[in-house]
Amino acid sequence: MTALGELIAPRRLGRDFRWLMSAAWTSNIGDGIALAASPLLIASMTSSPVLVASGAMLQFLPWLLFGLHAGAIADRVERRMLVMLAHGIRAVIVLALVAFLVTGTANIAIVLAVSFLYGTAEVFADTSTSTLLPMMVKPADLGIGNARLQAGFLVANQLAGPPLGAFLFAVGHFWPFLVQVLAVSAALVLVGRIARQPVPPRSSAGTDPSAGSEPRKSHVGHDIAEGVGWAWRNKPVRTLIIIILAFNVTWAAPWGILVLYATEHLRMGPVGFGALTTASALGGLAATLSFGWLERHVSFATLMKICLSLEVLMHLAFALTTNGVVALGIMFGFGAYAFVWGTISTTVRQRLVPHQLQGRVGSVNMVGVFGGMVIGQAVGGLIAQAWGLTAPWWFAFGGAALTLLLMWRQISHIAAAKPVLEDAPADESPAGDTAQ
Structure with a gap:
């Protein structure tokens, strides 16, 4: 491993961490592109401040509606597969938007619906991704692992993505979203390189002292x-x-x-x-x-x-x-x-x-x-x-x-x-x- 590679992703963090980091950085490029392109697309269709603001609100709303359910599901299944599924759904949703834009049939209702659906899939992707790091590295390395993931967010999502998204939007309205599809798809492939992770144990031992050894109920609401x-x-x-x-x-x-x-x-x-x-x-x-x-x-x-x-x-x-x-x-x-x-x-x-x-x-x-x-x-x-x-x-x-x-x-x-x-x-x- 080169000195630069060792600095970015120390060998002690493991191969799986490097795949996770690469996937997170790649996904953030796509999200950063959409960070600029989505508001520009909405503003090109309507001058209503309410509708423009709704685009951002509809990406936050799924966290309030489905955030707890996403966490419960992530604790019931193989988390790596859930991340891959969520990335796949995100890619399909944005690809549908590209098709509407290319054919000239996109409208503000479709774009807002895409914002909500994409935000919903993102809830499950982000929730599941956050659970993978503690399964890969030692507790003492969680700090440096989180720092590297956050660095990718800053570079890709906040710095590189938005200018690229604005440039691509100027070239053609569908281009930033097509590149976003490619970035999310690449993240799916990279997550797939991670070794299969164990499914979390189904026992509630240690989480509720009064529960004894009784197995956890299967209902998501209970979880x-x-x-x-x-x-x-x-x-x-x-x-x-x-x-x-x-x-x-x-x-x-x-x-x-x-x-x-x-x-x-x-x-x-x-x-x-x-x-x-x-x-x-x-x-x-x-x-x-x-x-x-x-x-x-x-x-x-x-x-x-x-x-x-x-x-x-x-x-x-x-x-x-x-x-x-x-x-x-x-x-x-x-x-x-x-x-x-x-x-x-x-x-x-x-x-x-x-x-x-x-x-x-x-x-x-x-x-x-x-x-x-x-x-x-x-x-x-x-x-x-x-x-x-x-x-x-x-x-x-x-x-x-x-x-x-x-x-x-x-x-x-x-x-x-x-x-x-x-x-x-x-x-x-x-x-x-x-x-x-």
Whole structure:
């Protein structure tokens, strides 16, 4: 393995991790292309702000409708196969959209339906993918593994994908979506190279002390209740999910009107608004390069407190500034600490949750993430309409500061918590690793 390859995907993480990382990066290229092309396609068909906003909302909505079910199903089947099935469905859905565009029969209803269906398949793909990493690598390597997956998201989804999607859309409306089909199909093939993963055990031992040795019921509703109940009874995981929910409400409040804040308050124009997203992605990339050093030299508890403190200060800085250049600097810092926080919070949760509950507890977390975003965007829009474009930032500053104050002591307990079940991979080489 070359020095660059060892840096990107250390040999100790195993061959299966390299296939997983390659699949995730490839899939993110397709999603990044659609990130720019989908809104452009909708805007080319309608000038209604409600319909334009509905395109994004219909991709979030499936997490609230099906997120818990996706987690329960991921804990009942061979997860690798579920990821492949979800990728296959995504490819077919977008290919159908390409056919409508090529034949000139596409309309706004079809495009919105595709957004919802694609978002639904994405829920199952992302939920199942998140459960694979803890089955492949040692607990001590979860941090670096998550960092590499997040790096692919930043490069492919946030940096490379959107400009490519806009360029392809200018060439022809169907081209970005055809390339997206190819990217998702390639991800399916790459996931198929991963060694077959064991189906999670069907026993609820260790998840409910009162259950004894009674086998878990087969009803999906029971599985969902078991996952939600486990997350609620485990104080560190419960507290982490509450923190994420609260901070997503405060974060999404100003984020929902960011385009108006950038173009009207900061007077940066459309290009400047796009530059804010780019600055955030560049900050995340900078954090990617330093994450290994941070993980070795700074405790997770300290890093979590620093990241959340910076979140509070970021909101205050955005509320006060009227300078676009300053805003770009703030956004660069946001991208850096948001990457560190996302990697650490995911790693901490994965270390605490037994393998047979990874899907369900992970889906509870994602429902909290997207639930917070939906609530925050609704609140932020109302606040901005009543008190101006900087008011959501003041709301975010106060809400995040109060949340951090209430949860400050708990953060150390979350980072130091031990798994209930020690069923993570042993110290021998991860399954499927035959690399020399």
